[in-house]
Amino acid sequence: MASKFEPFHISLVANRYFIHDVDVITYIRREHHICGVLLGSIPQIPQQNVFLGAPLELMPEEARLLFEKGAAVVVDDLSLHKDAIAFLPHHVKHDYLRDLRDQGMIAGRGVQKRTEERKHKALERLGLQDPPTSGPCDTTAPKEEPLSNNAIDSLPYFDAPLVYNVTPPLSGRILPPTDQPTELKPPKVPFSYPLYEFLHAKGYFISPGLRFGCQYLVYPGDPLRFHSHFLAVGGAWDEEMDLLDIVGGGRLGTGVKKGFLIGGAETEEQACKGHASTPDVRVFCVEWGGM
């Protein structure tokens, strides 16, 4: 069932990972349990930052996980677009531009039609006769014409009375297909990646935890439905930890009714001792007693 979207592009822009396609955003949330963080402001309500839309920013861990699953291809956004536009065949470019203009024309027609109807109604209400030259019934016939006309490029722009300039949200059509191999390396991840992978494999939803003062917020299901259960902090196995950090995390976690979770992957030697092929991840939960 995954085949419709996979593999999709993860755009790398200034060392950050983005997904631009809304369908892919909903798809990875549903199938891969990856929510990311929506970043784009919504054009209809631009003066607020509570509700945000595409693009979606992924943590490096999330990008790495999708990459390793083979669900996504990481591409350098800038060079990809530059190459795609530089080497775009002439006919593809023309098709694309024409398509854009058609879309703009359809949108313009729609607006025009509505204006006419409004005008018509207003005149009827006043008891006046509609001028016969541009009735609403006329618009249907020429609507089909420019779409089917192959010689539209030769037509001057002002033939269409109102043409909107469409800004396409995605440029997927002019980009090369996603199954082409790219030379980009897998995303660089912090030490805590094994912990992330471990928790994700257990079925948890994981979001960045900066708001709560930890690395990951761990949800038992979709964050829209559940509160998070753990504040997770990952580290290397022999990494020295400040005792104050444990006190702080424990206090904070218990204060907001969550568990403070520390975890990390075992070292290679320990994995060999335990006859495990891959290093095991161990996690511990800290709870503050006196609150």
Added chain:
Amino acid sequence: MPSAVFADSLPPQAVGDQKPAPRPPRTPRPNYARIHALPIPVKTYPLPTFVPNNPISLFHLAYTFFAHLLSAPPSHPQPCFEAYFSNETRSVHVADPATVRALWEQGFFGKGSLSRSEPTWMDREKRRRGLLAVETSEEVTQKRRAERRAFKKERARKEREAIEEKLREEGKLVNVQDGEEVHKPDVETQSHEGEPTEGGAVNGPVDALPAPEKAGFGEAGDAKKSVRFSESELHPRPLKNDASAARPTIGDDEPIVDQEHLQLTLEEALFLTYGLGTLRVRDEATGQLISTSSLFTMCRQHSYFPPKAIADLQPDDPFLISYVVYHHFRSLGWVVRSGIKFAVDYLLYNRGPVFSHAEFALIVLPSYSHPYWSEPSRKSQTVAKESKQWWWLHCVNRVQSQVRKNLVLVYVDIPPPSSLADLSGTVNITEALQCYRIREFSLKRWIPNRSRD
């Protein structure tokens, strides 16, 4: 003897719509203003005020002035406070009860080894045996915690009942008696009791981390929290008072020997020795007096584990950095105490913990701003010591906003080792400390949506 709720704890939470039961009359507080009249264990003798319309006051003033000129009264305690340097605990111990009281009352130095902060073991022991009727602060806290726990249990019960009521209204809950179909938090926690949990606070090895149920969008009733609480949380321990009232323990007739001593941190000990000159520290094994300069070096060595050799000491020893900050704020008149319970380095009290809550929480951070440290060979090390994660700062900041303290980041500029180079032989502490600079940044959580006018 003090009955006050200690300043370190959270302010009592509002109980919502419930009216709290009328409280029994409180025992009057001790006169803290008189007990803690001296802010540091050093006495001053100001001249009497001169009242112009009272000529006798002039004679009084003159008499006092000349009397002080001829034989000045002692400003420092006589004899000097004595303490022992303990290698094992890396702290300085004070055993003499009079000194312990004096150090606590005059400047809130140290911590009782068997108490939370004020050395009250003796009082608690007496109270346990029925010889003393006044509550200690530890008991007050314990009582408050028990009350809070009971309140939370009651609240959880009410919430559960409300949910069940709602479900019954919606017709989703038919048979309450079956109990198996319906998830009850109590049932859940009961089932966990049988399992052995490893340790008290750290529960659950790796296998025990529960996988969340498959997040299907099924019925809403199956949403349960998989966080488990340790045994102690599920079964609150009985109050000490009740236990002591019930059972007379062995050896109650024996005279009470004070088992407690005062522990001074190394910073406190050096401040009392070097800064105030009211303390003499002896070696625990030999009993020999430790000079101030060698105490300084010893403290620096013991800030590493295992203690470092003298030759390896650096200008960014943890002890040196924290002592600079301690000395700085003590000099400004603050009462500085350890802030480990709030995940910070120091807490600043205005007059002392018995008077008010701590106002500020300090985090001490080294700052390698001198060009010496930015040379390529040292850069990587200093960057590693300086850099902290953003989430760490948010964590600390949130903890402080929970307990209503102002977070202050205290940056200590580390001088190059060359400025302390002549210290290897005879240590001049004053010159060493003068090389350090301190910068303070106050930090507050600011949420645009809530802080809007």
